[in-house]
C-alpha cells in the first residue's frame with residue numbers, strides 16, 4: 603500500500619508584483635528522499651517557508667500523513683510532524699549541542715511548566731529520557747563527542763549535522779532540509795550523504811532543497827524542478843536530468859553558459 607506523507611496542491615504565493623510560486627504541488631511517499639531543485643530565485647525556499655508555516659500562502663491545500671493541516675504557525679507545523687533545517691543555520695549558539703537537541707525533543711513532551719517549576723517525579727523522569735534520546739541522536743549524526751560543546755564552537759559541517767539531530771528529535775513525519783550541503787567541503791559532503799542515506803534507511807521521509815545537483819541526483823527518489831515559481835518537471839532524477847525545459851532553465855541562468863558543461867546533466871554544480 604502506498605503511504606503518502608505529504609500531499610500539497612495548488613500552492614501560490616505572491617510578493618507584491620512578484621509571483622514567487624504558481625500552482626505548485628507535490629506528493630511525497632513514506633521512505634522517499636524527495637529533491638526540490640531549481641536555479642537561484644526559483645521559489646524553493648518560499649515553498650519550504652509556506653509548507654512549514656513561515657509564510658502564508660495565497661492558495662493551496664495541505665495534507666500530512668493523510669490529515670489536512672493548515673501551515674499557519676511554525677510550532678503547529680512542527681507539532682503536526684514537519685521538522686526543518688535552515689539555509690542559514692539557526693542554532694542556539696550559546697547552548698551546548700546536547701541542549702540544542704533537547705529543545706527539539708521538548709516539543710513531544712508533556713510535563714509542562716508546573717512540572718518544571720516543582721520538579722515533579724514525572725518531570726525529572728521525562729528530562730532524563732530526553733537527555734538520553736538527545737545523546738543518542740548526537741551519536742547518530744556523528745557528533746556525540748561534542749555533546750557538551752557550545753553550538754557556536756562546532757565546525758560548519760558539524761553545526762549542520764546538529765541541526766539535523768535537532769530536527770530528528772521531534773520525531774517528524776517529514777524532515778525538510780534546506781541546502782544541507784551549503785558551504786561544506788567535499789569530505790563533509792560525503793559524510794552528509796551517508797547520513798541522509800542512513801536517515802532514509804531508518805524509515806524517515808526527507809524533502810531536500812539542494813544546490814549541489816550531484817548530491818540530489820545521487821540521493822533522491824523523485825525530484826521536482828522549479829523555475830520562476832513554476833513547476834517545470836517532476837520525476838526520477840534520470841528523467842529530470844534529460845528534460846529539455848530543465849536543461850534550458852539551468853542554461854538560461856548563471857549556473858552554466860552555453861558551451862559549458864550543464865550542471866544538471868553533468869551533476870557538477872558546487
Ligand SMILES: Nc1ncnc2c1ncn2[C@@H]1O[C@H](COP(=O)(O)OP(=O)(O)OP(=O)(O)O)[C@@H](O)[C@H]1O
Nearest residue numbers: 617620621622640641642643644645646647648649
Ligand atoms: N519575503 C520576501 N519578500 C519579497 N520577495 C521575496 C521574499 N522571499 C522571496 N522573495 C522572492 O521570491 C523569489 C523566490 O525566492 P526564493 O528564495 O524562494 O528562491 P530560491 O529558489 O530559494 O532561491 P535560492 O536558490 O537563491 O535560495 C525571489 O525572486 C525572491 O527575491
